[in-house]
Amino acid sequence: MASISFAEMQVLLDAISEPATLIGLDYRILATNRAYRAVYVTASTSAESLLQQTCYAVSHGYDQPCDLAGEACPLRRCQETGQRQRVLHQHQTPRGEEHVDVELSPVLSEQGEILAYLEVLHRVREAAASAGASEGLVGRSPAFQQMLALMRRAAPSDISVLLLGETGTGKELVARALHDASPRARKPFVTVECSGLPETLFESELFGHEKGAFTGALSRKKGLVEAAHGGTLFLDEIGEIPLSQQVKLLRLIETGTYRSVGGMEPQHASFRLICATHRKLEEAVKQGRFRADLYYRISAFPIHLPSLAERREDLSLLAQTLLRRLPGGEQVQLGASALTYLERYNFPGNIRELRNLLERGILLTDDGVIEAKHLFQPDVSVEAAKMDDLLSEAVGQVLPLDQLEQHYLKALLHHFDGDRRELAVRLGVSERTLYRKLARLA
Structure with a gap:
């Protein structure tokens, strides 16, 4: 590293308004700028303690590089291509997890050899990765991150x-x-x-x-x-x-x-x-x-834009966030039965429908806990309860699949808003097959 002056590099880093670091070939942090220290230095840490830690340990809490932990690693791609790389990540910060648009560029010697990597972290203020944001986008699922990455590019x-x-x-x-x-x-x-x-x-x-x-x-x-x-x-x-x-x-x-x-x-x-x-x-x-x-x-x-079915990992996070944003929902929690039912629900109306269901639950709960019975019309809740009982019974004594199918179709007909053709498509059967199965319910 004799070809690079770290004193000069520190001056250059501090000229960058976004959090920035200089990372060695072994993933260790060599220098940070003021903006980076403002984000990652807390009362229990110091600027010096960040140095010589790996970038993946500070940003993710990992004990191995991102690509070995199942994420895209811009440093590895930079090593392979020698070109600037950009990827959307979720980073751990003292304020919780945040979406970060990571930009990584190689620092080259006069001979064109890579000496280190300059990492600039563009914090995504338009989307939150945890509950609590009073407005804007919220999510952390892969489908949501893919959409967010495209949005940031455009x-x-x-x-x-x-x-x-x-x-x-x-x-x-x-x-x-x-x-x-x-x-x-x-x-x-x-x-x-x-x-x-x-x-x-x-x-x-x-x-x-x-x-x-x-x-x-x-x-x-x-x-x-x-x-x-x-x-x-x-x-x-x-x-x-x-x-x-x-x-x-x-x-x-x-x-x-x-x-x-x-x-x-x-x-x-x-x-x-x-x-x-x-x-x-x-x-x-x-x-x-x-x-x-x-x-x-x-x-x-x-x-x-992914449907709620494509980002079910975000369901609990979205429900918590919407409760905090809805009038009267600040002190209300989602009960276990409600969350279980929502995870099974199809959500043809997506996030808008989830919001409507939570608004209903806020008004119907008396103890500050929304349960499944508060979310749907009484007849649908009864059918849901019957389905839960039936599934428990099926696990215990192995009911015939034909019997399970009939009960499932009865429950489904109560809250599916589309026509029979759409229902057949979602069930993965032909319209004729669906009509034949429904005829057996009569």
């Missing part, structure tokens, strides 16, 4: 982002997080609810109108595009925009200009576009219900 740029996922997965929260992590964060974030916008008002709401433009236009009205100037325009449920209006949106995106209703002069638009839909737009394009040119304009960077 946020600093002006690329158009298309958020895809089932209803109730938190698309507006992700859109807001994208805005908050972007250079436009200090500018407006404007949401357009496309599904609730009548075709006759679409142009006026989006582009505004001039006084006297039509009957009832008594004064000039600023449109949502103008309101979002310099910031982010979020088009929620863009798949609901009528085909006749899609060409006007396409023109806005392609030219960056628009005219208000009744206006003569073109106006310049400056905004970052984020769109969201629960529909499969590619199928809508094939069916002629959505313009192909508009689809390719808005889908430059698609991000899939």
Whole structure:
């Protein structure tokens, strides 16, 4: 290491505003900057105690490198490629676990040999990895981290982002997080609810109108595009925009200009576009219900938002967080029976449905503990209890599978909101097979 001056490196580290470290080839921390020490030094530790510890011990509490513990290790990848690496991790800090966007770069000698690694930790303030955050995204499952990593990649740029996922997965929260992590964060974030916008008002709401433009236009009205100037325009449920209006949106995106209703002069638009839909737009394009040119304009960077079924590891964390955010839920806990039932539940409405169930539970509990009986309608709770009893009985004396299936279908029919075709798809059987099984219940 004679080719590198650590005094000079310390000065360079302190010039970095985010937490940063210099890491040796053996994973040991050689130097830290002020921002790093502000995060990891506590009353029981010291700056000196961090030195010579391994990066994986300080950040994760591991006794071996990240890649040997089942995680992506940017240092190992940096060793293999000699190139800068970036990965999203969960780090242990005195405040608890936090999402961190880790950026690792090799420090080279004059001969091009790797002397050490510069690690910069970009703390993800838009998402929490533990309960307690008063707002924003919460999660720690692999599916959530994959979505968050893509969001972090897209946020600093002006690329158009298309958020895809089932209803109730938190698309507006992700859109807001994208805005908050972007250079436009200090500018407006404007949401357009496309599904609730009548075709006759679409142009006026989006582009505004001039006084006297039509009957009832008594004064000039600023449109949502103008309101979002310099910031982010979020088009929620863009798949609901009528085909006749899609060409006007396409023109806005392609030219960056628009005219208000009744206006003569073109106006310049400056905004970052984020769109969201629960529909499969590619199928809508094939069916002629959505313009192909508009689809390719808005889908430059698609991000899939996982359903609650895809991130069940986050269920307890989400429930705790929602209880703290809901009125009256601060002192309420989730009982064991409630958590067990929720873990078995299908959640067609995703996080929005979980929130609704917890709101119901808060109102029905008298002792501050939400149990399964507080979450669902009485008949559904009875069926759930019957299923629990039946499963216990089946384990004890081995009931026939046919009998178990019939009881399961009866319970399922009480709280499944979709049609029979959707139910067949979710059960993994043909619609004809499902009808045959249901006929036996009569």
